Amino acid sequence: MLNKKIVVVDDDESIRRTFFLLLSEKYDVYLARDAREALARFEKIPVDMIIADLRLPQKNGLQMLLDFRQSGYQGRIIIISACADQVQKKELEKLRIDRFFIKPPDLKSLTETIDKLLAESKAGES
Numbered sequence: 001m002l003n004k005k006i007v008v009v010d011d012d013e014s015i016r017r018t019f020f021l022l023l024s025e026k027y028d029v030y031l032a033r034d035a036r037e038a039l040a041r042f043e044k045i046p047v048d049m050i051i052a053d054l055r056l057p058q059k060n061g062l063q064m065l066l067d068f069r070q071s072g073y074q075g076r077i078i079i080i081s082a083c084a085d086q087v088q089k090k091e092l093e094k095l096r097i098d099r100f101f102i103k104p105p106d107l108k109s110l111t112e113t114i115d116k117l118l119a120e121s122k123a124g125e126s
Contacts, residue, residue, distance in 0.1 A: 003028045004118045005045060009038040009052040009064065010080075019051065022111060027118070033057075035064035042068060047075060048121055049114065053103075054081035065095050076117045080105055 005028045008019040016031040023029045030045065032038035034057045038050070050068060054061040065077060077095065082103040092100060099113050 004048040004121070005030065006049045006051060006114070007032055007038055007041055007047045009033075009035065009050065009056065009061070011053065011055070011057055015053075022107060023114065026115075035059040035061075035067070038064060039067060039071075042071070042073065047073075048118055049076040049078065051078045051080060051114075054079060054083050062091055062095065065097070069095055076121060078110075078113065078117070080110075 003026075006023060007030045008016055008023075009032045010016050010019075011033050013033070016033070020029050020031060030041050030047070032041055036058065038052070041047075042050075050065065050073070052061040052065060056064065059067075061079060061081070065079075068077075077097050078099045078101065079092075079097055080101045080103055098117050101110055101113075
């Protein structure tokens with residue numbers, strides 16, 4: 001079975017590095033510092049999950065995720081942000097966000113959620 005592919009989008013290099021170290025033993029992890037870079041990676045490599053911050057340079061995380069969905073992305077999405085008060089539940093439902101974690105997330109809970117969501121994903125869903 002091929003490894004599941006995850007794109008982590010955050011402008012903070014230490015957060016990207018932490019996610020890489022946390023997830024790369026189980027999954028193929030791709031890192032992006034902004035929406036433009038993430039969208040470029042998605043066009044080249046279908047991914048199973050996107051983990052994104054809300055506050056990104058140039059285009060915020062919700063706008064980026066809308067672009068992903070409009071381009072046909074059907075995979076899993078987790079948002080991790082310190083800005084929970086800036087998001088309405090309607091927006092999360094519209095974009096089919098699977099989970100929202102407040103920064104800093106509990107890493108055990110986060111990895112368990114990632115494992116569960118990816119295990120539930122159907123082959124070829126992305």
